Amino acid sequence: MHAMIGRLNHVAIAVPDLAAAAALYRDSLGARVGPPLAQPDHGVSVVFVELPNTKVELLSPLGENSPVAAFLERNPAGGIHHICYEVADIAAARDRLVARGARILGDGEPKIGAHGKPVLFLHPKDFNGTLIELEQV
Numbered sequence: 001m002h003a004m005i006g007r008l009n010h011v012a013i014a015v016p017d018l019a020a021a022a023a024l025y026r027d028s029l030g031a032r033v034g035p036p037l038a039q040p041d042h043g044v045s046v047v048f049v050e051l052p053n054t055k056v057e058l059l060s061p062l063g064e065n066s067p068v069a070a071f072l073e074r075n076p077a078g079g080i081h082h083i084c085y086e087v088a089d090i091a092a093a094r095d096r097l098v099a100r101g102a103r104i105l106g107d108g109e110p111k112i113g114a115h116g117k118p119v120l121f122l123h124p125k126d127f128n129g130t131l132i133e134l135e136q137v
């Protein structure tokens with residue numbers, strides 16, 4: 001069976017204070033940090049930290065029903081929220097995963113993510129306790 005997932009697109013870290021986290025990466029680690037981007041469809045504001053081989057996505061809650069708010073209640077200092085892998089064909093990836101018993105979060109239809117590309121999330125209980133995002137590239 002050939003590999004379905006490609007490159008690691010990003011590791012997402014939920015943070016209670018987006019500006020402070022961005023400053024930490026910029027000033028302490030000397031990383032290239034992008035501007036904050038509101039993602040109302042996903043209930044988050046994000047900042048991308050650009051690394052030579054991948055990205056780190058800092059996320060904080062946006063709006064009342066943010067899925068990240070509950071995560072931060074359990075992890076008030078923040079923590080790794082999800083890992084995003086690239087796929088060539090998100091619909092084919094979804095169908096293959098569902099056929100193998102994996103659960104897709106939401107209605108199972110891809111949504112447009114922070115990079116303007118279709119994304120899906122896979123249930124963490126099916127992947128070693130890790131929330132997995134797939135992004136079509």
